[in-house]
Amino acid sequence: MFADRARIFIKSGKGGDGHVSFRRELYVPNGGPDGGDGGRGGDIIFEVDEGLNTLTEFRHNRKYAAEPGEEGNKKNQHGKDGQSLVIKVPLGTVIKDDETDKVIADMSEAGMRKVILKGGRGGKGNQHYATATMQAPKYAQPGQKSMELWVRLELKVIADVGLVGYPNVGKSTLLSRVTNAKPKIANYHFTTLNPNLGVVDLDGSKGFVIADIPGLIEGAAEGVGLGHEFLRHIERTKVIIHMVDAASTEGRDPIEDINKINAELAAYNPELLKRPQVIAANKIDAIYEGYESPVDAIKAEFEPKGIKVFPISAVSGKGLKELLYAVNSLLENMDSEPIVFEQEYFPGEYNDNKDEPYYVEKLEDGLYSIEGPRVERMLGYTNLESEKGFMFFQKFMKENGILEELEELGIQDGDTVKIYGHEFDYYK
Numbered sequence: 001m002f003a004d005r006a007r008i009f010i011k012s013g014k015g016g017d018g019h020v021s022f023r024r025e026l027y028v029p030n031g032g033p034d035g036g037d038g039g040r041g042g043d044i045i046f047e048v049d050e051g052l053n054t055l056t057e058f059r060h061n062r063k064y065a066a067e068p069g070e071e072g073n074k075k076n077q078h079g080k081d082g083q084s085l086v087i088k089v090p091l092g093t094v095i096k097d098d099e100t101d102k103v104i105a106d107m108s109e110a111g112m113r114k115v116i117l118k119g120g121r122g123g124k125g126n127q128h129y130a131t132a133t134m135q136a137p138k139y140a141q142p143g144q145k146s147m148e149l150w151v152r153l154e155l156k157v158i159a160d161v162g163l164v165g166y167p168n169v170g171k172s173t174l175l176s177r178v179t180n181a182k183p184k185i186a187n188y189h190f191t192t193l194n195p196n197l198g199v200v201d202l203d204g205s206k207g208f209v210i211a212d213i214p215g216l217i218e219g220a221a222e223g224v225g226l227g228h229e230f231l232r233h234i235e236r237t238k239v240i241i242h243m244v245d246a247a248s249t250e251g252r253d254p255i256e257d258i259n260k261i262n263a264e265l266a267a268y269n270p271e272l273l274k275r276p277q278v279i280a281a282n283k284i285d286a287i288y289e290g291y292e293s294p295v296d297a298i299k300a301e302f303e304p305k306g307i308k309v310f311p312i313s314a315v316s317g318k319g320l321k322e323l324l325y326a327v328n329s330l331l332e333n334m335d336s337e338p339i340v341f342e343q344e345y346f347p348g349e350y351n352d353n354k355d356e357p358y359y360v361e362k363l364e365d366g367l368y369s370i371e372g373p374r375v376e377r378m379l380g381y382t383n384l385e386s387e388k389g390f391m392f393f394q395k396f397m398k399e400n401g402i403l404e405e406l407e408e409l410g411i412q413d414g415d416t417v418k419i420y421g422h423e424f425d426y427y428k
Helices: 171-178 227-234 254-268 270-274 294-305 320-332 373-380 387-399 402-408
Strands: 005-011 044-048 063-065 085-089 093-097 103-107 113-117 148-155 161-164 196-200 208-212 239-245 277-282 308-311 359-364 367-371 416-419 422-425
Touching: 005 113, 044 093, 044 103, 063 085, 103 113, 113 148, 148 227, 161 171, 161 227, 171 196, 171 208, 171 320, 208 320, 227 254, 239 254, 239 320, 254 270, 254 294, 277 294, 277 320, 294 308, 308 320, 359 402, 367 373, 367 402, 373 387, 387 402
Parallel strands: 005 063, 044 085, 161 208, 161 239, 239 277, 277 308, 367 416
Antiparallel strands: 005 148, 044 113, 093 103, 093 148, 196 208, 359 367, 416 422
């Protein structure tokens, strides 16, 4: 079965933690901090591979993770960056956030590469936190967390023209005659299980790409039959060729068929009906003479609505030239760029302040200290003399896990906590 959808989990690499160390050299008894920075985590990158044409690979492997960055080391040694992970997808793959169904990226260009999740930045070593008042910082910055996301991949073929219609109206036969495609052809429903692509070459013109969208039936937009599996492939097409069995060889009314299929297109995506359509009234060689012409009835119904009708025979080739040149003329008056789905969802950026370090230490029984640039800055703009300011600072300590660390070190009611020249009595 043609795989054109997949749901996968992606995770970028966590940034490596900064290192805490101090110079230990002969004749330098009180060396300064020399902890190195952590390495950057690897990115999750998607890349178009024109050798792929399905998403089958993602049915077997659903989880993808880039490498984390390594921790920094002593002597100012920088941790190694994590390796990015490149995920290769077919041309035309749309990447969506699974929860919101919003587009993250449209891989619609040959060779396109797109960073979907950025790796975490490496943390700074303790050498960066030495100040005149704190010459031996015992803390370093942790690496930024990784980013993770469930995404949905949808393959939407890139073609100028979409060929739609009920099963067995001759779409595969038409495609085999006018392009280099080799679709399987047989007389039973849903013969075509793949959206076949072919290039139409026309004298005096650059031609165009046409896609045979597998047979639709009434109710396809609600998931009836196989048509629902392939409706997404028509979303990129600029012109729609609506093919019908004008001879009613299976007993269906061609006008009713056209209206039903258009209703399915509208139910799936109303924008589809705004695109130019032409009708290919096929199997005219099977129409019995002496009867009222069904082609005239189709023209009377749809040409007043601006939809041109072309009588053809896909088997004999009659009328194909007129059909193809008319479609090409429509395309020449349209934007030559393919239809691209704009980005709607932007994976979140990191909040730098949240990764600033702090250090909680037990100095002796009943005495603890807290250090760190974010703690120091918070003290600088908080009025601890007011009850509201003190409550705000206490909330900050709790939300950042500082009170929890003090408890893990064994702090008791009545013990003293030193924070940059301030002393507080601890009570739970």
